[in-house]
Amino acid sequence: MSSSRRAGHGAPFLGISYAPSVRSRIFLLSPAGCSGKRAELLLREGARFDLALRLREPQGVALGEVFAFLSGLYFRGKLAYARAFARPPEGTPGALVITSNAGLVPTQRPVTVEALRGYSQVAIDAAEPRYRRPLLRDASRLARLAGPGAEVVLLGSIATGKYVEPLLEVFGPRLLFPPEFVGRGDMSRGGLLLRHAREGRELSYLPVGGSVRHGPRPPRLPRAPRSTRELGP
Numbered sequence: 373m374s375s376s377r378r379a380g381h382g383a384p385f386l387g388i389s390y391a392p393s394v395r396s397r398i399f400l401l402s403p404a405g406c407s408g409k410r411a412e413l414l415l416r417e418g419a420r421f422d423l424a425l426r427l428r429e430p431q432g433v434a435l436g437e438v439f440a441f442l443s444g445l446y447f448r449g450k451l452a453y454a455r456a457f458a459r460p461p462e463g464t465p466g467a468l469v470i471t472s473n474a475g476l477v478p479t480q481r482p483v484t485v486e487a488l489r490g491y492s493q494v495a496i497d498a499a500e501p502r503y504r505r506p507l508l509r510d511a512s513r514l515a516r517l518a519g520p521g522a523e524v525v526l527l528g529s530i531a532t533g534k535y536v537e538p539l540l541e542v543f544g545p546r547l548l549f550p551p552e553f554v555g556r557g558d559m560s561r562g563g564l565l566l567r568h569a570r571e572g573r574e575l576s577y578l579p580v581g582g583s584v585r586h587g588p589r590p591p592r593l594p595r596a597p598r599s600t601r602e603l604g605p
Contacts, residue, residue: 402528404443436479449565475510548577
């Protein structure tokens, strides 16, 4: 573990960009789409590959694993990053997924075919009560469990209000995001997060409220060294 992760560096939260600190930190991950081609493949009745078979078992499969398959690099990067840098308070999950109809779900919680089909039937829209009500319910519970000192980092789009609006209602200035996300597409964000997780380098964060949410596309990520690219997720 690097010294910056052990001791932190930079000032406490002052409403400005700052380096990672030793405060408790929880990550909220935007979900994978449950109605695309990969979802069709996974949910097809005749699917015989390992993940599809395990998903049909009563015990299900961890949501993080399922969404990593559905989304590919982007969700895999979010999952690896959250696992590397989450510092949750005792009794609180370090990484939760924003879902369309079930609020915040821990990445390790098993889901089934029926749950995934349910996700695909509700739009992620701040005006959709089937999405908004469970999200507000679970966000409020998380805020109480984590306490006022915990930081909540959104690993997802802040360009629209679908995640930001309801989460800001609960967390206010404690809701943070990586400013390096601005202007990047999903694949670039996924690559960025995966690289930082593998290298043990945590990004800096900004409060979502009042931040610039749109910007020019940043330069492409430099090609990772071969030894880094060969590491598993």
